[in-house]
Amino acid sequence: MIKQFLSLEWKQFKRASYFQKGLAIKIFLILGALYFGGIALFMGVGMFFIARKAIPEVDPIVTINNFLIYWFLFELLIRYFMQQLPVMNVKPLMTIPVKKDTVIHYLLGKTTLSFFNFLSLFLFLPFSIVLLVEGYSPLNVVCWFLSIILLTLSINFLNFLVNKSNTVFYIAAPLLLGLVALEFYGIYTASEPMGIAFNTLYSQPYLAVIPLLLLVVLYKLNFKYVKSGFYLDDAVSKKVKAVEATDLSWFDRFGSIAPFLKNDIKLIWRNARPKQTMFMSFMFLFYGLVFYTQDMYREMPAILAFASMFVTGGFLMTFGQLVPSWDSEYYKLLMSQNIPYRKYLESKWYLMVVAVAISFVLSTPYIYFGWDIFGMIAAGALFNIGLNSFLTLFGGALNRIPVELNTKAKAFSNTNGFNPTQLLIGLPKFLLPMGLFYIPYKLVNFETGIIVLALSGIVGIVFKNFFLRKIENVYQDGKYKTIAAFSEKK
Amino acid sequence: MIITSNLSKKYNDTQVLHIESLDIPKGQSFGLVGNNGAGKTTYFSLLLDLIQPTTGYIKNNDVLVNESEDWKPFTSAFIDESFLIGYLTAEEYFYFIGELRGQNKSDVDALISQFEDFFHGEILNQKKYLRDLSKGNQKKAGIVAALIGNPEVIILDEPFANLDPTTQIRLKGIIKDLAETKGVTVLISSHDLMHVTDVCERIVVLEKGEVVKDLRTSAATLKELEAHFAGTETV
Numbered sequence: 001m002i003k004q005f006l007s008l009e010w011k012q013f014k015r016a017s018y019f020q021k022g023l024a025i026k027i028f029l030i031l032g033a034l035y036f037g038g039i040a041l042f043m044g045v046g047m048f049f050i051a052r053k054a055i056p057e058v059d060p061i062v063t064i065n066n067f068l069i070y071w072f073l074f075e076l077l078i079r080y081f082m083q084q085l086p087v088m089n090v091k092p093l094m095t096i097p098v099k100k101d102t103v104i105h106y107l108l109g110k111t112t113l114s115f116f117n118f119l120s121l122f123l124f125l126p127f128s129i130v131l132l133v134e135g136y137s138p139l140n141v142v143c144w145f146l147s148i149i150l151l152t153l154s155i156n157f158l159n160f161l162v163n164k165s166n167t168v169f170y171i172a173a174p175l176l177l178g179l180v181a182l183e184f185y186g187i188y189t190a191s192e193p194m195g196i197a198f199n200t201l202y203s204q205p206y207l208a209v210i211p212l213l214l215l216v217v218l219y220k221l222n223f224k225y226v227k228s229g230f231y232l233d234d235a236v237s238k239k240v241k242a243v244e245a246t247d248l249s250w251f252d253r254f255g256s257i258a259p260f261l262k263n264d265i266k267l268i269w270r271n272a273r274p275k276q277t278m279f280m281s282f283m284f285l286f287y288g289l290v291f292y293t294q295d296m297y298r299e300m301p302a303i304l305a306f307a308s309m310f311v312t313g314g315f316l317m318t319f320g321q322l323v324p325s326w327d328s329e330y331y332k333l334l335m336s337q338n339i340p341y342r343k344y345l346e347s348k349w350y351l352m353v354v355a356v357a358i359s360f361v362l363s364t365p366y367i368y369f370g371w372d373i374f375g376m377i378a379a380g381a382l383f384n385i386g387l388n389s390f391l392t393l394f395g396g397a398l399n400r401i402p403v404e405l406n407t408k409a410k411a412f413s414n415t416n417g418f419n420p421t422q423l424l425i426g427l428p429k430f431l432l433p434m435g436l437f438y439i440p441y442k443l444v445n446f447e448t449g450i451i452v453l454a455l456s457g458i459v460g461i462v463f464k465n466f467f468l469r470k471i472e473n474v475y476q477d478g479k480y481k482t483i484a485a486f487s488e489k490k
Numbered sequence: 491m492i493i494t495s496n497l498s499k500k501y502n503d504t505q506v507l508h509i510e511s512l513d514i515p516k517g518q519s520f521g522l523v524g525n526n527g528a529g530k531t532t533y534f535s536l537l538l539d540l541i542q543p544t545t546g547y548i549k550n551n552d553v554l555v556n557e558s559e560d561w562k563p564f565t566s567a568f569i570d571e572s573f574l575i576g577y578l579t580a581e582e583y584f585y586f587i588g589e590l591r592g593q594n595k596s597d598v599d600a601l602i603s604q605f606e607d608f609f610h611g612e613i614l615n616q617k618k619y620l621r622d623l624s625k626g627n628q629k630k631a632g633i634v635a636a637l638i639g640n641p642e643v644i645i646l647d648e649p650f651a652n653l654d655p656t657t658q659i660r661l662k663g664i665i666k667d668l669a670e671t672k673g674v675t676v677l678i679s680s681h682d683l684m685h686v687t688d689v690c691e692r693i694v695v696l697e698k699g700e701v702v703k704d705l706r707t708s709a710a711t712l713k714e715l716e717a718h719f720a721g722t723e724t725v
Contacts, residue, residue, distance in 0.1 A: 259589040263575070270577040270619065333573040336538040337590050338562045338639075405577065406621070480542045487572060 284314025386460025
């Protein structure tokens with residue numbers, strides 16, 4: 001039976017639309033995988049020496065063990081947003097004589113091959129090898145390594161429980177947040193006992209049975225969960241959610257674009273994929289923390305200009321690049337209805353502008369890094385509204401990949417909305433703000449750089465109608481192609 | 491109202507539709523029948539400018555469909571589920587279509603209140619998104635949405651499929667009423683010969699993209715169609 005499943009799986013993989021895309025994308029994906037794998041490998045090897053250099057008086061393995069809990073937390077967080085229990089096309093299997101248990105074991109087994117599990121493997125395998133080379137006791141190292149992998153797999157299964165059941169999420173999330181907060185304010189350092197626990201795990205090899213037991217328990221729980229839901233009207237098929245009706249009549253004041261605006265808000269609120277995009281775009285707000293805190297970047301204002309644009313541009317870029325695609329499921333309706341493209345585009349533009357404005361308000365704490373930084377963020381926001389918005393909408397117009405609204409995007413198995421054109425269009429988004437800032441900065445001074453960047457955005461707003469007309473033409477020209485591409489079933 | 495001239499559609503040298511000439515006068519209820527792949531949906535898609543004709547044109551009320559968009563205000567359609575917005579409730583969907591067609595909330599309410607019978611209590615106030623409705627109920631919502639905004643031309647692709655018997659009978663009443671009393675040009679396609687002969691004044695049979703029969707419905711029409719599709723037609 002398993003053999004047949006594997007052959008089905010292989011066919012699904014081979015015939016999936018993303019695999020049949022151009023050679024360029026395949027190469028890019030392979031390069032991407034190599035890149036991330038390479039980084040993990042490099043980190044794995046380097047970790048030992050970095051730890052030894054940073055805290056020379058402590059044994060590197062102890063240092064790593066002390067920080068291990070953060071790694072696992074990070075992993076859990078990333079998994080929560082990116083990884084979903086794979087959906088197997090279970091409907092045709094329900095009526096043929098296969099044991100339910102076989103299907104479920106297979107389904108759960110399959111998840112162990114997830115990219116996220118390999119990330120841990122790539123990171124800790126080289127690290128363990130370094131440990132062995134450095135003359136650490138093989139028994140301890142091997143058992144420790146096994147424990148890490150077992151814990152990674154436990155997190156793999158824990159994530160599905162957290163993802164599927166709100167109760168688990170509402171218990172786990174505040175608990176974790178609370179611990180992190182306590183730690184941050186130095187009230188109680190929960191990482192300390194965890195560090196001790198990991199160190200004990202290393203010094204007492206036989207304790208590897210604990211993660212093993214944990215894994216077994218979590219696997220059993222998942223098994224039970226999936227089995228109890230192995231009916232069409234349950235977990236396997238879509239859940240019917242009660243309607244969350246909100247009164248959006250406030251938006252009627254936007255006149256002729258109001259129907260679209262109201263629709264877009266419902267689109268974001270009621271569908272998994274755009275909701276995920278919105279949460280992801282929230283992360284962009286913290287981009288500045290990476291750049292403004294490091295002195296290295298302080299000397300590279302062009303990079304800072306780029307970061308400042310990112311702070312307020314998260315939603316604009318992640319949502320905007322898929323602009324007609326969001327409506328792909330009912331594109332035929334829009335095309336045969338009484339809709340001027342202009343209004344449609346304009347409503348998306350306003351949505352992006354509002355998002356930039358909200359991000360800008362949320363970014364006020366960056367004043368902490370100085371007014372010059374905040375001035376850059378403000379100029380970046382203007383650039384986003386005036387130029388980046390049109391660039392993004394233009395790129396979206398060339399993008400003809402349908403989006404499934406109510407399915408979360410999966411990491412590295414989904415190239416929805418990604419193609420070489422997109423990449424090419426993406427370049428000016430990054431290079432323009434850097435250039436607009438850097439050239440006047442070099443020629444005159446810092447303030448002029450900021451002013452030029454801000455002015456470029458204002459110019460864009462002035463020429464709004466011109467830009468929208470140009471984008472409208474792209475839409476008109478590609479109409480039939482877009483309809484055909486969107487109605488293609490994957 | 492709708493003039494089709496020398497219209498053809500080819501996909502890589504395979505001709506899927508070829509109509510020399512077909513005129514549909516205003517207020518006619520027009521039925522299109524044919525086996526799978528006969529070109530019914532292709533014709534409707536061309537009418538809505540969703541695909542590009544290889545040759546020829548369709549004029550809808552003197553508007554060249556593939557060149558101007560001016561046919562949109564008086565034309566409406568329900569072809570398949572891609573005409574529904576899955577994450578809206580039926581009411582929200584009706585109001586959205588209404589807004590696009592210049593109808594305010596009370597206009598839409600007045601219209602849909604006429605269809606309470608047709609909805610059979612399964613569409614309105616359901617607290618359910620359209621994507622969670624059954625196929626049949628989705629169809630009901632889509633058909634009624636196509637009636638919003640007093641369109642002069644209504645195009646329905648297989649409106650009877652997936653509907654329960656009661657609703658099929660009610661739908662027939664609605665379509666007849668539209669053409670007879672309101673002067674609306676209604677175009678439907680169907681695999682159900684009985685329904686089509688009941689409802690349509692005129693029936694056109696497509697076969698491999700070509701018009702093979704053009705009948706004014708009479709008492710003998712159903713027999714003739716059955717004979718045609720059974721392949722036992724006597725010449």
